[in-house]
Amino acid sequence: MRRFFSHAVLHVKLSFRDKGSLFWGFIYPVLLLTLMAVSFSGLKISQERVPIAVEQGSALAGALRGIDILDIRDYQGDAALTALRDKKIDGIYRADGTLLVRGKGMNETILREIGSQLKKVGAAFAAGHSPDFSKGYIARGDQDAGILPVILSASLGMFALYGYFSGVSIVHTIQANLSPLAVRVSTAPVSRLSFVCAGMATGTIMNVLHTVVLLLYLKWVWHVNYLSDIWRTLLLVLVTGFFGAALGLFVGASNRWPIRAKVPLGVALMLVLSAFSGMMGSGFRLFLDKTFPWINRFNPVNIFSRTIYRLNALGTTKDFSEAVLFFLAAGIVLCFVSLLFMRNRRFRSL
Amino acid sequence: MQNVCEMRQVVKRYKEVTALDHFNFEIHEGEIVGLLGPNGSGKSTAINCLLGLLAFDEGGVEVFGRPVSPDDMDMKQRIGFVPQELSFFAELSVADNIRYFAGLYESDNARRDVMVSEAVEFVGLEKYVKFTAKKLSGGLKRRLNIACGIAHHPEFVMFDEPTVAVDAQSRNFILEGIKEMNRRGSTVLYTTHYLEEAQELCDRIVIMDEGKNMASGTLEELIDLVDPTEAVHIAFSEPGDRVFNMIREIPGVVDIQEENNHTVILLTPPGHRLSALLEELKNHHISYTSLHSELPTLNDVFLKLTGKALRD
Ligand SMILES: Nc1ncnc2c1ncn2[C@@H]1O[C@H](COP(=O)(O)OP(=O)(O)O)[C@@H](O)[C@H]1O
Ligand SMILES: [Mg+2]
Numbered sequence: 001m002r003r004f005f006s007h008a009v010l011h012v013k014l015s016f017r018d019k020g021s022l023f024w025g026f027i028y029p030v031l032l033l034t035l036m037a038v039s040f041s042g043l044k045i046s047q048e049r050v051p052i053a054v055e056q057g058s059a060l061a062g063a064l065r066g067i068d069i070l071d072i073r074d075y076q077g078d079a080a081l082t083a084l085r086d087k088k089i090d091g092i093y094r095a096d097g098t099l100l101v102r103g104k105g106m107n108e109t110i111l112r113e114i115g116s117q118l119k120k121v122g123a124a125f126a127a128g129h130s131p132d133f134s135k136g137y138i139a140r141g142d143q144d145a146g147i148l149p150v151i152l153s154a155s156l157g158m159f160a161l162y163g164y165f166s167g168v169s170i171v172h173t174i175q176a177n178l179s180p181l182a183v184r185v186s187t188a189p190v191s192r193l194s195f196v197c198a199g200m201a202t203g204t205i206m207n208v209l210h211t212v213v214l215l216l217y218l219k220w221v222w223h224v225n226y227l228s229d230i231w232r233t234l235l236l237v238l239v240t241g242f243f244g245a246a247l248g249l250f251v252g253a254s255n256r257w258p259i260r261a262k263v264p265l266g267v268a269l270m271l272v273l274s275a276f277s278g279m280m281g282s283g284f285r286l287f288l289d290k291t292f293p294w295i296n297r298f299n300p301v302n303i304f305s306r307t308i309y310r311l312n313a314l315g316t317t318k319d320f321s322e323a324v325l326f327f328l329a330a331g332i333v334l335c336f337v338s339l340l341f342m343r344n345r346r347f348r349s350l
Numbered sequence: 351m352q353n354v355c356e357m358r359q360v361v362k363r364y365k366e367v368t369a370l371d372h373f374n375f376e377i378h379e380g381e382i383v384g385l386l387g388p389n390g391s392g393k394s395t396a397i398n399c400l401l402g403l404l405a406f407d408e409g410g411v412e413v414f415g416r417p418v419s420p421d422d423m424d425m426k427q428r429i430g431f432v433p434q435e436l437s438f439f440a441e442l443s444v445a446d447n448i449r450y451f452a453g454l455y456e457s458d459n460a461r462r463d464v465m466v467s468e469a470v471e472f473v474g475l476e477k478y479v480k481f482t483a484k485k486l487s488g489g490l491k492r493r494l495n496i497a498c499g500i501a502h503h504p505e506f507v508m509f510d511e512p513t514v515a516v517d518a519q520s521r522n523f524i525l526e527g528i529k530e531m532n533r534r535g536s537t538v539l540y541t542t543h544y545l546e547e548a549q550e551l552c553d554r555i556v557i558m559d560e561g562k563n564m565a566s567g568t569l570e571e572l573i574d575l576v577d578p579t580e581a582v583h584i585a586f587s588e589p590g591d592r593v594f595n596m597i598r599e600i601p602g603v604v605d606i607q608e609e610n611n612h613t614v615i616l617l618t619p620p621g622h623r624l625s626a627l628l629e630e631l632k633n634h635h636i637s638y639t640s641l642h643s644e645l646p647t648l649n650d651v652f653l654k655l656t657g658k659a660l661r662d
Contacts, residue, residue, distance in 0.1 A: 003457065345420035349364055350404055
């Protein structure tokens with residue numbers, strides 16, 4: 001790890017001196033989030049509650065009635081099933097504890113989350129003996145019931161992956177066939193592993209900083225709290241930033257496109273991924289989830305936004321470990337493959 | 351004398367282009383060698399082979415007596431490289447740039463800082479150390495480019511056209527600096543397509559064209575190669591056959607050519623026959639209104655060797 005520290009200082013200086021990366025890292029995300037918050041916060045009010053039925057004898061009945069986003073309708077016997085089929089309601093919580101829904105969609109997801117969460121707390125909650133939790137849950141459920149959090153968390157997911165740009169620029173500074181600067185650096189006795197590690201570490205940390213700034217902004221200015229489970233959220237932000245940087249490293253090292261192509265490619269890719277994840281409104285995402293469910297299962301923006309939403313809005317750690325492991329493992333694989341691509345030190349053409 | 355670097359029969363092909371065609375050359379310790387050739391003649395390609403970064407197809411390349419290898423950290427520690435294209439971090443300050451590059455070679459911070467201030471002084475950027483690199487003028491950027499390449503006191507420095515698009519003042523500064531480095535012990539490889547620079551700076555010049563070494567040697571040796579002549583331009587008061595016939599008899603005169611409004615007399619060997627010519631003109635009472643003489647230049651050599659003039 002020769003000169004690790006001077007490389008790290010270089011990367012930090014570059015990210016603070018470069019007006020471009022300051023703009024795209026801090027200002028642009030804040031502007032975009034503001035724009036979204038302003039234009040979509042109105043929709044939050046008009047968001048309709050999710051109509052459901054609860055079978056008589058369901059242990060969850062009491063708790064469910066306390067949740068604002070649920071609109072509980074009364075049906076007798078099979079009438080509830082008919083209503084579900086006729087799309088009058090979106091789900092039935094049955095007496096045996098199971099949840100009956102029509103398909104896959106936003107509302108169905110919400111219902112499933114609520115069901116599994118309630119079940120976890122079990123009998124105490126059903127008996128109404130846990131008013132604190134109930135209150136907390138309802139408050140969060142209320143705050144995040146609208147379309148706004150979907151859009152915000154999808155945008156956050158996009159920015160959480162912006163380590164991509166550090167990754168690309170690391171390769172373009174050290175791989176001699178990619179830029180004149182890299183030729184110059186390669187003529188010095190530099191350990192490339194040390195250079196890449198220093199760049200990845202600073203790139204990831206810088207990106208965590210960017211994302212935390214956004215989270216604080218959302219919390220203080222828009223009162224959307226994605227920091228209630230702060231440590232898990234930070235860990236998620238960290239591994240996502242690492243994954244983004246590794247993705248940039250991979251895109252940087254795997255081909256000879258100029259950096260002015262790789263940067264817009266990253267911008268476009270992140271935009272598309274976050275659109276898939278619901279940044280353009282949930283309609284598109286629902287359509288995708290129905291027709292190509294696998295896309296969002298492996299969409300890093302979606303994995304991030306789903307997990308941060310669950311952690312902080314729904315207060316559940318469901319799939320949290322899977323998400324962290326996914327980002328870590330995929331990031332490590334991408335780094336490894338990139339280093340394989342970068343193995344070559346003497347080129348046919350510079 | 352030991353060879354600092356050596357290229358033997360090196361062939362380098364890009365897809366269609368043969369950039370180096372059995373190229374040969376070497377540099378001895380302590381020399382300033384100029385690689386002189388027009389754009390596209392393969393100068394940068396040769397340097398990239400010496401740096402160990404460019405794979406070549408045939409031949410051998412050695413630096414410090416060892417075949418070049420991109421993993422030879424000892425070699426990298428001892429060489430310096432000033433690239434043709436500006437290669438520093440545009441967003442960083444002058445001082446930060448030089449400090450980073452010097453730090454790649456010197457891990458002791460105190461020694462590194464000495465190197466930085468020496469390099470700043472060397473290229474005359476004292477007033478600009480805090481400037482962001484991209485805000486410097488073209489000539490000053492070139493100086494920074496040089497400072498980044500030489501701060502670590504390399505034994506062998508390669509300059510790839512360091513004065514392209516540089517004002518006259520910066521250019522002189524740069525050339526003087528390179529001579530000074532050489533006096534302090536660095537061996538220098540300098541590529542250029544400016545004849546005057548090669549002529550002024552270099553102990554030895556390699557003339558390069560289409561990837562080949564056309565000729566090499568000191569300026570005098572090169573000029574001797576092309577059976578050179580001195581051109582005396584005279585505007586006679588009364589030109590005519592009487593005058594020309596008389597001149598033709600003078601020893602050393604090879605040819606007489608008439609140009610628009612004057613006569614050109616070619617003498618050989620250059621530099622030794624002019625006074626004899628003037629003496630004869632006086633003896634024969636031949637008067638003239640103007641006279642000047644041109645000694646052969648590198649451009650004549652170049653023209654002879656490659657069939658083209660080396661002029662921008
Ligand atoms: N990366 C490359 N790919 C293809 N051709 C190249 C490349 N680099 C240089 N060439 C060609 O090789 C020849 C020599 O180029 P170069 O070494 O840059 O010349 P010089 O430095 O003397 O101007 C030129 O014809 C140039 O077009
Ligand atoms: Mg060149």
